Amino acid sequence: MQTIKLKLKSEVTSGVAKIPVEVDSLTPDKLFGKTEAEIKAVQVWWGNKEENTGDLFDVSVDGTAGSADDVKIVLDGDLSRVKRIGDGMKAGEIEANGDVDMHCGAMMAGGKITVRGNADCWAGREMHGGDLVIDGDAAANLCAMYRGEMTGMTGGKVTVGGNADECVGQYMGGGEIVIKGNARMLAGLNMHGGKIVIEGDAVMPGADMTSGEITVKGTVQDMMPSFKLEGTESIDGAEYKKYSGDLAMTARKAKGTLYVK
Amino acid sequence: MVEVTDVVCSLCGCVCDDITVEVEDNKVTKVKRGACSVGKSKLMGHNRIKSPAIRVNGELKDCSYDEAIKKAAEILAASRRPLLYGWSSTVCEADKVGVELAEELGAVIDNTASVCHGPSVLAIQDVGLPSCTLGEVKNRADVIIYWGANPAEAHANHMKRYSYVSKGFWTEEGKKAKKLVVVDVRATKTTKMADVFLQIEQGKDYLVLSALRAILYGHADVVPDEVGGVSKKDLLETAEMMKGAKFGATFFGMGVTHTGARQNNIVNAIQMTRAAHTHTKFTITPMRGHYNVAGINQVCTWETGFPFAVDLTRGYAWYNPGELSATDLLIRQECDAALVIASDPGAHFPGESIKHLAKVPVIQIDPFPNPTTEFADVVFPAAVSGVEAEGNVYRMDNIPIRLRKLIDSEYPEDEEILKRILDEVRAIKEKESN
Amino acid sequence: MAEVLIKNGVVYDPLNGVKGEKKDICIRDGKVVAEVKNPKVIDAEGRVVMPGGVDIHSHIAGGKVNSGRLFRPEDGRKGLEAKTKVCRMQSGYSVPNTFAIGYRYAKMGYTFVMEAAMPPLAARHTHEEMVDTPILDNAALPLLDNNWMTMEYVNGGDIDLLAAYVAWIMKATKGFGVKIVNPGGTEMWGWGKNCSLNDTVPTFNVTPAEIIKGLGEANEKLEMPHSIHVHTNMLGHPGNFEITKETYDLVKGVNTVKDRQVMHTTHTQFHSYGGTNWGDFESKADEIAGYINQNDHATIDIGSVILGDTTTMTADGPMEYNLYQITGRKWTNHDVELETGSGITPFLYSGKSPVNTIQWAIGVELALLVEDPWKIALTTDHPNAGPFIGYPILISMLMSKKRRDESSADMHKVIYDKALLPSIDREYSLYEIAIITRGMTAKALGLHEHGKGHLGVGADGDVAIYDMSPEETDAGKIQKAFLNTKYTIKGGQIVVKDGEVVATPDGKTYFVTPECDDKLTDEMMVKLKDKFDRYYSVTLNNYPVQDAYVPNPYEIKTQMRG
Structure with missing residues (x-):
C-alpha cells in the first residue's frame, strides 16, 4: 500500500481570483510507479499555464505499491478550486478532505473516490465503473452526460450523503445512484437504464425517461403529467405507487419505471 | 442630403433591412421608413x-x-x-x-x-431544432405560438414583418386566416391579441409542455385535469389547434429560457414541436435578442x-x-x-x-x-x-x-x-x- | 517567387496521360512550367506523385455544416488538437471546425474542395466559412431546384428566362454551378410532405422531372463549366434505383458544347437501392453501373459509407426527417423561404446492421462496376456517408481485393447474400485512383481548363507526394500513405511535410459569372423584384453577396448561347 499525500498550498487560492487547478493528471493509475521527485514534476494546469505539481502542492509519499490498486491519493487543503479530481481514473483510491470542484470522478472507470465534503457540478459525469462517495451535497448534473451526448453514467455506484441539485443521472444508461437527502428538479431526466434511489424528496423526477428505475422515498413535488399509474407495490415494507413513462416520449419508448409513495 | 435605402438595423435579432434614412453632413438626420422606435434611436445615435x-x-x-x-x-x-x-x-x-x-x-x-439564449443552444444540442427562416413563417404559417415571449413590446416589428400580422404567398389574408396562441405567466400587449392565451403558473412551463406532448401522442387519458395552472380543456383545445394547422410556428423567448427548468423547458418545447410534426408541419424558433x-x-x-x-x-x-x-x-x-x-x-x-x-x-x-x-x-x-x-x-x-x-x-x-x-x-x- | 523542382517521383497525371512515369515537375510562381533555373529541390525518391486532389462533392462550409457542429459538441470533442506555431486549434470528427477541414484535406493531398450545397439566401455564410478554411481552393454550388422562380419558369416552359435567373443567382451568390436536391420534394416539405420524380408539385404545377430537364437545358445554354449536379429524388428509399435510372434518361437528349457530361449525380450509393422495404433491401449497384457503362451523358460520385458515427446533412429536408424517425436522435431542420431547406441528424453506420452493411458495400461496388473511371468520382458525401478523413480507407479497399474480403468478413453476413462486393475481383491501379480523385473530378467540374487536377505546363502548382512506392500492395500501407502525404504543395508552396502542416496560405474561391442578353435579364428582374417585394424577408438590394466575402476571387466568365 502506498499513500501519496497532496496538500494544496494556501497561496494558490489566496489571490483576488480563485483560479482552478485541474488535476486530471494526478490519478492513482497515472502516478503509480513514480518517485516523489517524479510526482512533483508531473504537470498540472493552473489557469492557462502548466505548473509542476510540487509547486502547487506539498507532496509526500509513504510506502510502496505493487499495482495502481495499491495507490491511495489523499488530497488536503482548500480543494474548492481543484477540478477534475479522479477524472478518468481506472484503479486505486482517492480521498479528498474537503469540498471539491467540478468534474470529480468524471469518466471514472474503476477504483474509489471519497469526498469528505460537497462536490461541485458534474461529479461522476459519464462514469462507467468504480465507486464515488460524496459525504456532503452534490451540485447539478451529478453522473450526467457531457453536452450533446445521449449517454451519461453507464456503470459503477455513487452515493451522496446529503442533497443533490438538478438533473441527477441525466441520460443515465446504467449503474446506481443513491441520494440520502433530497434531489432538486428533473432527477433521471432522459434516463434509459440503471437505478436511482432518492431517500428524500424530488421535483419532476423521471421526465423523458425511456427505461431504468427511479424510487422516491420522500414526497414528489410536480409529478409529471405524462406518466401512467400502473398500480401499487410494496418495497421494503412501504407502499409505493408504480408509474410507467414517460408517455411524452411516445408509448413505444415509455419503458421507465417510477416508484412514488 | 442623401437618402439611403435598404439600411440594415443593428439593434435586435430581427435585423430589419428595409429601412430608409436621410444623411446630411455626415449625420443620420432622419429615419424615414422601416425602423421601430428603438431601432430608430440606435440609427440616430446618442451619447x-x-x-x-x-x-x-x-x-x-x-x-x-x-x-x-x-x-x-x-x-x-x-x-x-x-x-x-x-x-x-x-x-x-x-x-x-x-x-x-x-x-x-x-x-x-x-x-x-x-x-x-444559451439555454436554447443547450436544448438544441440535446434534441436539435426543427426551424425555418422568418420568410417561411410569413408565407405559410397559419398557427403561431409565442411562448414566454412578448414581441409586441420586445421585438416590435416581428409580428408585422414575419408572423401573425404579416401577409405572404399562402397567407394573403393576414391575421384573419391565422390563429395566435400566447403562453405567458401574465397578460401583456401580445396576449391581448391572442385567440388562445394560456396563463400558466410561474415556473410550470415544463409540466405544461410535457402534458401537450402526451396529448399530441394520443395519451390525453393520463393527463390530469389541471397542469401548471392550465385546464385540461384548454390544453386539449390548443393541441387540436396545433394538429389542425397547415404550418405551425412556435417562437419562444426569455420568459421560458430563464425560469423553472430553463434549458430543459426549451428541450421540451422542441420535443412538443417534434410531437406536433407527427400530425402536420411545425417549426420552432428562438426570439434572439442582440x-x-x-x-x-x-x-x-x-x-x-x-x-x-x-x-x-x-x-x-x-x-x-x-x-x-x-x-x-x-x-x-x-x-x-x-x-x-x-x-x-x-x-x-x-x-x-x-x-x-x-x-x-x-x-x-x-x-x-x-x-x-x-x-x-x-x-x-x-x-x-x-x-x-x-x-x-x-x-x-x-x-x-x-x-x-x-x-x-x-x-x-x-x-x-x-x-x-x-x-x-x-x-x-x-x-x-x- | 521561388521555384520548385520535384525530382525522381513516379508521376500519375491522368489528364495528360502520364501513367506512373519517372518525371520531374517544375513550378514557378505557383504554376507548372517546363523548366526551372534555380529551384528549391524536393527529392521524391521514387514515391508516388499526383496532382493535388479535387473533391467534387463535400459539405464543408455554410449554415447546415455549422448547425451540425453547433448541435454536436459530442462530435466536436472527438477531434481536439491544440494550436501550434503554424496551425489554429482543431475540433471535430464528422463535423470538424474550418481549420481542421483545411489541414486534414491538405494532409491527404487535396487542394480543391467543392462545397456541394449553398442555399442562395444564406450564401454569405458559406463564403464566410470557406474564407476561414485554410489552404484549400474552393467553390460552392447554389441550390436552384426547389426555387419558386425556377419552378415558375419551368412551368411556363421559359428556358431562356430560367437561364437568365440561373445567371443572376450565380452572380448574386458567387456560385459555381447548378445544384439540384430532391427537386420538388423540398418545396413540398414546406408542408411536411415529399414527392417523387413524376409527381406534380401543387401550386407550381411542375414535376421534379421537368425541373431537372429545364435546369439541365438552362445550364447548357449558359455553357457552365460544370453540368447540373443532381441529388435525385427518393434518396435512401429501398427500390429507388429505378428512379435514379429514369432521372439519367431525362437529360439524355440535352446537348452541350462542353467536353463533359450533362448531368452529374451525386452520392449514388444512396440512390442504388433495390427491394421494397428495409427487410428485402438489396444492392442494385449493378443496375446503376450498367446504365453508366452504356451511356456517356452522365457521371456519378459514389458517396461510399465509412463505418462509425457521423452527422448527416442535406437540403433534402424530408429525407432527414425520415432518418430521424428511424433513429429518434436529435434532428435539426431549416427551411429557407422560396428556395430550399435542410435537415441534419446524427447517424451510426454499423457493420452489425444488415442495412448498413449493404449500404457500405454499394459505394465500393459502384466504383468497381463502372468500367470507365472517367465516369466516377471518389466521395463519401462528407459527412453523410462518413467523414472525408475516410478516403484513404476507400482507396485501400478499391486497390485491394484482400482488404475487401477481410473487411467483408467483419460485416453482417447479409453481405454474401444481398450485396455484390464479395464477387467482384477488380483492383484499382494508382492511375485509376488518380483519375477518380483528381483527373475525372477536375474535368467533370470544368476546372481542368483552369489549372486544376493535372500537372501539364500552365497547371496550378498543386502536387501531392505520397510516401509509398508505386509497387506497394499492402492495403494498410496504402491507407497510411494516402492519409498523410510526404509533401503537399499548394500553388508552389510546401503546405504539408512528413504529414505535418507547415504553412497555411489562403485558398481561392472559384465562381462563375454567366452573361446573358440584357432584355432577358430585365424581363426576369420584373418577376424577381415582385418576389422580393412580397415574399422574401430580405430586400433585393441586400441579397447579393458583396465582394468583401470573396477576398481571393477566381472568376470564370461564360456567355449565354442565343
Missing part, C-alpha cells in the same frame, strides 16, 4: 465615449489609442485566466479576431448568449467547434456552459482579467459577478458609455457597426446580412482595435520567450 482612457488612481484619464492598446495587451498577456466577453453587438469580422485573441491568450471566450448574437455563435462554432462558453486554456477548446459561462466564471471568482466588448455586464449580470469583475482589470471596447465603463480600467471608443462601419451579422433565423456603413467615424472599428491588441500581445509573448 458616445469620446476618447480612449486608462484608469489612474480611480479616475479614467484620456490617452492615445497606442497607450490604451499597450496597457490592454499588458493586462491580457499577464493574465492566468482571462475572460473575453460580449461579441453579440458587433460584426462577425470582429468576432473572428476575438476568437484568435482568445486562442493566443489561452482565454475563456463567451458571449451574451450565455445570459440570453442583432448579432446568432452571429457570434456561428463564428465561434466554425472556428472553435463550439458556440459559447469556450475555454482555450490548453490550446484547444473545452466547452461547458454552466462552468465557463461568463456569469459562472465571475461568481466563482475564476477570472483575473476581462475584456468586454459591445455589451454591458455592469448592467445585466447578477450583483455577485459584477462584484468580482470590479475587482479585476477590465478592458472595454464600446461606442457608448454604460455601467461597465464605470469600473473599466482601459476604455476604447469604437465606431458604431451598422452606422459607421459595415460587416456581416446573422439574423435570429441565422440568415446572414451585411450591415451598411452610412457615415464616416472618427473612431476605429472593433476589428481594428482587436487586431492591434492581438499584435501587441504577440509582441509581448515573443519578447518573453526570447
Whole structure:
C-alpha cells in the first residue's frame, strides 16, 4: 500500500481570483510507479499555464505499491478550486478532505473516490465503473452526460450523503445512484437504464425517461403529467405507487419505471 | 442630403433591412421608413465615449489609442485566466479576431448568449431544432405560438414583418386566416391579441409542455385535469389547434429560457414541436435578442467547434456552459482579467459577478458609455457597426446580412482595435520567450 | 517567387496521360512550367506523385455544416488538437471546425474542395466559412431546384428566362454551378410532405422531372463549366434505383458544347437501392453501373459509407426527417423561404446492421462496376456517408481485393447474400485512383481548363507526394500513405511535410459569372423584384453577396448561347 499525500498550498487560492487547478493528471493509475521527485514534476494546469505539481502542492509519499490498486491519493487543503479530481481514473483510491470542484470522478472507470465534503457540478459525469462517495451535497448534473451526448453514467455506484441539485443521472444508461437527502428538479431526466434511489424528496423526477428505475422515498413535488399509474407495490415494507413513462416520449419508448409513495 | 435605402438595423435579432434614412453632413438626420422606435434611436445615435482612457488612481484619464492598446495587451498577456466577453453587438469580422485573441491568450471566450439564449443552444444540442427562416413563417404559417415571449413590446416589428400580422404567398389574408396562441405567466400587449392565451403558473412551463406532448401522442387519458395552472380543456383545445394547422410556428423567448427548468423547458418545447410534426408541419424558433448574437455563435462554432462558453486554456477548446459561462466564471471568482466588448455586464449580470469583475482589470471596447465603463480600467471608443462601419451579422433565423456603413467615424472599428491588441500581445509573448 | 523542382517521383497525371512515369515537375510562381533555373529541390525518391486532389462533392462550409457542429459538441470533442506555431486549434470528427477541414484535406493531398450545397439566401455564410478554411481552393454550388422562380419558369416552359435567373443567382451568390436536391420534394416539405420524380408539385404545377430537364437545358445554354449536379429524388428509399435510372434518361437528349457530361449525380450509393422495404433491401449497384457503362451523358460520385458515427446533412429536408424517425436522435431542420431547406441528424453506420452493411458495400461496388473511371468520382458525401478523413480507407479497399474480403468478413453476413462486393475481383491501379480523385473530378467540374487536377505546363502548382512506392500492395500501407502525404504543395508552396502542416496560405474561391442578353435579364428582374417585394424577408438590394466575402476571387466568365 502506498499513500501519496497532496496538500494544496494556501497561496494558490489566496489571490483576488480563485483560479482552478485541474488535476486530471494526478490519478492513482497515472502516478503509480513514480518517485516523489517524479510526482512533483508531473504537470498540472493552473489557469492557462502548466505548473509542476510540487509547486502547487506539498507532496509526500509513504510506502510502496505493487499495482495502481495499491495507490491511495489523499488530497488536503482548500480543494474548492481543484477540478477534475479522479477524472478518468481506472484503479486505486482517492480521498479528498474537503469540498471539491467540478468534474470529480468524471469518466471514472474503476477504483474509489471519497469526498469528505460537497462536490461541485458534474461529479461522476459519464462514469462507467468504480465507486464515488460524496459525504456532503452534490451540485447539478451529478453522473450526467457531457453536452450533446445521449449517454451519461453507464456503470459503477455513487452515493451522496446529503442533497443533490438538478438533473441527477441525466441520460443515465446504467449503474446506481443513491441520494440520502433530497434531489432538486428533473432527477433521471432522459434516463434509459440503471437505478436511482432518492431517500428524500424530488421535483419532476423521471421526465423523458425511456427505461431504468427511479424510487422516491420522500414526497414528489410536480409529478409529471405524462406518466401512467400502473398500480401499487410494496418495497421494503412501504407502499409505493408504480408509474410507467414517460408517455411524452411516445408509448413505444415509455419503458421507465417510477416508484412514488 | 442623401437618402439611403435598404439600411440594415443593428439593434435586435430581427435585423430589419428595409429601412430608409436621410444623411446630411455626415449625420443620420432622419429615419424615414422601416425602423421601430428603438431601432430608430440606435440609427440616430446618442451619447458616445469620446476618447480612449486608462484608469489612474480611480479616475479614467484620456490617452492615445497606442497607450490604451499597450496597457490592454499588458493586462491580457499577464493574465492566468482571462475572460473575453460580449461579441453579440458587433460584426462577425470582429468576432473572428476575438476568437484568435482568445486562442493566443489561452482565454475563456463567451458571449451574451450565455445570459440570453444559451439555454436554447443547450436544448438544441440535446434534441436539435426543427426551424425555418422568418420568410417561411410569413408565407405559410397559419398557427403561431409565442411562448414566454412578448414581441409586441420586445421585438416590435416581428409580428408585422414575419408572423401573425404579416401577409405572404399562402397567407394573403393576414391575421384573419391565422390563429395566435400566447403562453405567458401574465397578460401583456401580445396576449391581448391572442385567440388562445394560456396563463400558466410561474415556473410550470415544463409540466405544461410535457402534458401537450402526451396529448399530441394520443395519451390525453393520463393527463390530469389541471397542469401548471392550465385546464385540461384548454390544453386539449390548443393541441387540436396545433394538429389542425397547415404550418405551425412556435417562437419562444426569455420568459421560458430563464425560469423553472430553463434549458430543459426549451428541450421540451422542441420535443412538443417534434410531437406536433407527427400530425402536420411545425417549426420552432428562438426570439434572439442582440442583432448579432446568432452571429457570434456561428463564428465561434466554425472556428472553435463550439458556440459559447469556450475555454482555450490548453490550446484547444473545452466547452461547458454552466462552468465557463461568463456569469459562472465571475461568481466563482475564476477570472483575473476581462475584456468586454459591445455589451454591458455592469448592467445585466447578477450583483455577485459584477462584484468580482470590479475587482479585476477590465478592458472595454464600446461606442457608448454604460455601467461597465464605470469600473473599466482601459476604455476604447469604437465606431458604431451598422452606422459607421459595415460587416456581416446573422439574423435570429441565422440568415446572414451585411450591415451598411452610412457615415464616416472618427473612431476605429472593433476589428481594428482587436487586431492591434492581438499584435501587441504577440509582441509581448515573443519578447518573453526570447 | 521561388521555384520548385520535384525530382525522381513516379508521376500519375491522368489528364495528360502520364501513367506512373519517372518525371520531374517544375513550378514557378505557383504554376507548372517546363523548366526551372534555380529551384528549391524536393527529392521524391521514387514515391508516388499526383496532382493535388479535387473533391467534387463535400459539405464543408455554410449554415447546415455549422448547425451540425453547433448541435454536436459530442462530435466536436472527438477531434481536439491544440494550436501550434503554424496551425489554429482543431475540433471535430464528422463535423470538424474550418481549420481542421483545411489541414486534414491538405494532409491527404487535396487542394480543391467543392462545397456541394449553398442555399442562395444564406450564401454569405458559406463564403464566410470557406474564407476561414485554410489552404484549400474552393467553390460552392447554389441550390436552384426547389426555387419558386425556377419552378415558375419551368412551368411556363421559359428556358431562356430560367437561364437568365440561373445567371443572376450565380452572380448574386458567387456560385459555381447548378445544384439540384430532391427537386420538388423540398418545396413540398414546406408542408411536411415529399414527392417523387413524376409527381406534380401543387401550386407550381411542375414535376421534379421537368425541373431537372429545364435546369439541365438552362445550364447548357449558359455553357457552365460544370453540368447540373443532381441529388435525385427518393434518396435512401429501398427500390429507388429505378428512379435514379429514369432521372439519367431525362437529360439524355440535352446537348452541350462542353467536353463533359450533362448531368452529374451525386452520392449514388444512396440512390442504388433495390427491394421494397428495409427487410428485402438489396444492392442494385449493378443496375446503376450498367446504365453508366452504356451511356456517356452522365457521371456519378459514389458517396461510399465509412463505418462509425457521423452527422448527416442535406437540403433534402424530408429525407432527414425520415432518418430521424428511424433513429429518434436529435434532428435539426431549416427551411429557407422560396428556395430550399435542410435537415441534419446524427447517424451510426454499423457493420452489425444488415442495412448498413449493404449500404457500405454499394459505394465500393459502384466504383468497381463502372468500367470507365472517367465516369466516377471518389466521395463519401462528407459527412453523410462518413467523414472525408475516410478516403484513404476507400482507396485501400478499391486497390485491394484482400482488404475487401477481410473487411467483408467483419460485416453482417447479409453481405454474401444481398450485396455484390464479395464477387467482384477488380483492383484499382494508382492511375485509376488518380483519375477518380483528381483527373475525372477536375474535368467533370470544368476546372481542368483552369489549372486544376493535372500537372501539364500552365497547371496550378498543386502536387501531392505520397510516401509509398508505386509497387506497394499492402492495403494498410496504402491507407497510411494516402492519409498523410510526404509533401503537399499548394500553388508552389510546401503546405504539408512528413504529414505535418507547415504553412497555411489562403485558398481561392472559384465562381462563375454567366452573361446573358440584357432584355432577358430585365424581363426576369420584373418577376424577381415582385418576389422580393412580397415574399422574401430580405430586400433585393441586400441579397447579393458583396465582394468583401470573396477576398481571393477566381472568376470564370461564360456567355449565354442565343
